[in-house]
Amino acid sequence: MTDRFWETKSLDEMTQTEWESLCDGCAKCCLHKFIDDDAADAPATTNYVQQSEEIHFTSIACDLLNTKTCSCTQYARRTELVPDCVKLTKDNLKEIFFMPTSCSYRRLHEGRGLPSWHPLLNRGKKTAMHREGMSVRGKTVAEADADLDNFEEYIALWPLQDLD
Numbered sequence: 001m002t003d004r005f006w007e008t009k010s011l012d013e014m015t016q017t018e019w020e021s022l023c024d025g026c027a028k029c030c031l032h033k034f035i036d037d038d039a040a041d042a043p044a045t046t047n048y049v050q051q052s053e054e055i056h057f058t059s060i061a062c063d064l065l066n067t068k069t070c071s072c073t074q075y076a077r078r079t080e081l082v083p084d085c086v087k088l089t090k091d092n093l094k095e096i097f098f099m100p101t102s103c104s105y106r107r108l109h110e111g112r113g114l115p116s117w118h119p120l121l122n123r124g125k126k127t128a129m130h131r132e133g134m135s136v137r138g139k140t141v142a143e144a145d146a147d148l149d150n151f152e153e154y155i156a157l158w159p160l161q162d163l164d
C-alpha cells in the first residue's frame, strides 16, 4: 500500500485495508454533537441528521477516547459499547455530510483529495496533523467534567476548520 491509491481509486473501489488507512485519526467524529431542529423544543443529541438540519459540534469528547493520542480505547467494541458511535462504511457514505469537513472520507467524497498534514503523506505519523491543530488534542472537555444539561455552551467552531 505504498502507492497513492486514493488518487487513482474511488472510495467504492478501495479495499478494506485501504479504506481503514484513510482515517486520519483526528477524532473529531468522537466529539458530541447535536442538531438544531426548529421543530424540536430543545436541541437533541444525535449522530444522524437530515440535510436540512444544522449540526453543531461541541468540545465534549466521548468517554472512550484517549484525548492525547486521539484514539479509541475500545476500538474493536466501540459500536457495542457506544451505540451512537459512527462507523463510516461504503454503505453509509451518503450520510457523510455530518462528518467534519476535514474528514478524509468527506474530502475524497467531495473530490478535495487528502491534505498535506494527513498521516498517509507523513510516513504514517500524526505529528503534522497535531501540529497544524487538525486533531482534537488539547481541545476537548471530558464528559464527566461537562454540564450535559447545558451542552449548547460547549459548541465549538474549531472542529469545522479545514486546512489545504
Ligand code: SF4
Residues within 6 Å of the ligand: 022, 023, 024, 025, 026, 027, 028, 029, 030, 088, 099, 100, 102, 103, 104, 105
Ligand atoms: S473525522 Fe473522519 S478522518 Fe477524522 S477520525 Fe473521524 S472518520 Fe477518521
Ligand code: SF4
Residues within 6 Å of the ligand: 029, 030, 031, 062, 063, 064, 065, 066, 071, 072, 073, 074, 075, 078, 079, 082, 085, 086
Ligand atoms: S467509541 Fe471510540 S470511536 Fe466511537 S466515538 Fe467513542 S472514542 Fe470515538
